């Protein structure tokens with residue numbers, strides 16, 4: 001794998017029976033990029049992301065993630081990435097502190113490291129006084145920030161975010177993106193799906209999937225130029241909802 005690439009996919013395909021949910025997609029993501037993975041409902045984003053996260057095996061094609069093969073090294077991939085799904089995996093009936101400790105354990109961090117990093121994380125989130133509250137009692141925006149923090153608690157090289165900001169207002173979303181930028185500034189690669197076009201504008205590059213295929217891939221400015229429109233919303237409408 002070339003040194004500055006963290007993902008390289010080549011004709012990656014996933015079929016369910018005869019239906020190709022992901023149909024020969026080829027693309028690359030550079031280290032440290034914020035890469036937006038867009039597409040209408042059912043376009044195949046989650047299916048592709050699950051393969052790239054080591055959670056599902058492709059039907060054909062190749063992909064390397066963080067230097068590991070999606071066919072043969074799924075356990076290595078899982079250890080070296082972070083993943084936050086739409087329904088994020090926090091335990092509602094555990095406290096904030098207990099959730100952090102639990103995920104540190106899953107990522108095989110040492111107890112001392114979990115303790116030290118938990119304090120830093122709680123301070124960063126401004127949640128120190130809430131540490132013993134049940135996650136189920138938190139507002140959605142807080143849960144999303146906590147879920148993101150937990151998904152990168154082990155300092156992975158890349159984090160996959162599947163619609164991380166669904167259902168919250170623009171101000172809360174903007175705050176969430178401040179956290180994404182901070183992680184990106186530290187050199188982490190961000191791979192994010194979203195249905196919000198303001199978020200597409202925040203990405204370095206954006207790919208747009210239509211019916212299992214990647215139909216366009218460029219910077220937001222490049223895509224707007226290519227499609228002769230003024231907003232990502234219009235790019236999306238032209239491509240994904242022709």
Ligand SMILES: Nc1ncnc2c1ncn2[C@@H]1O[C@H](COP(=O)(O)OP(=O)(O)OP(=O)(O)O)[C@@H](O)[C@H]1O
Nearest residue numbers: 016020021022039040041042043044045046047048
């Ligand atoms: N396990 C499965 N078995 C059969 N079909 C599936 C399976 N998982 C996904 N699909 C189908 O594959 C297609 C792509 O689904 P996927 O969830 O990847 O889309 P998506 O782009 O993430 O959509 P959304 O934005 O709604 O999350 C859909 O038509 C879906 O019904």
